[in-house]
Amino acid sequence: MKLHKLEVATRQLDTAITLFLSGGEPCSIITLAAASEEVLGNYVDGNWVAENPGNMFNRMFEAAKARGLHFQNKTEFSQNLVNITKNALKHANRPDEQYVLLDPEETVVRLFHAVVNYQLGSRQPYTEPMNQFEAWLRSERPEYLSAKD
Numbered sequence: 001m002k003l004h005k006l007e008v009a010t011r012q013l014d015t016a017i018t019l020f021l022s023g024g025e026p027c028s029i030i031t032l033a034a035a036s037e038e039v040l041g042n043y044v045d046g047n048w049v050a051e052n053p054g055n056m057f058n059r060m061f062e063a064a065k066a067r068g069l070h071f072q073n074k075t076e077f078s079q080n081l082v083n084i085t086k087n088a089l090k091h092a093n094r095p096d097e098q099y100v101l102l103d104p105e106e107t108v109v110r111l112f113h114a115v116v117n118y119q120l121g122s123r124q125p126y127t128e129p130m131n132q133f134e135a136w137l138r139s140e141r142p143e144y145l146s147a148k149d
Helices: 005-021 026-040 056-066 074-082 084-090 105-122 128-140
Strands: none
Touching: 005 026, 005 105, 005 128, 026 056, 026 105, 056 105, 105 128
């Protein structure tokens, strides 16, 4: 089977959303959504780009810098702030990595980030699971969809 990375990421995201909306297991939701988010962030309008300044990670990095947070580079930002849970779920390289602290809101955040990257990266219409997640957000977390000054 040969699949384009956008198709793989879309499948991962749809599966994560389906799990989420059915009350599924949070570790799997976060892992699938984070994998999807990362791949989708490397595309603009369906085209692979080396560095996509519009993806969610880069937007968060720029917002952190604008708020006065200091990181030596994007790797430090990723490892020490944004991707702590994502990395903890997929690595066990040190004795201090034996436990993962899960914030229940992490599933919502990861799904939201992945959907934003899908929207920017693919420029395709939402899938049915994405439409369902957006409806859930409008009902349960409207602050994620409202513009803030």
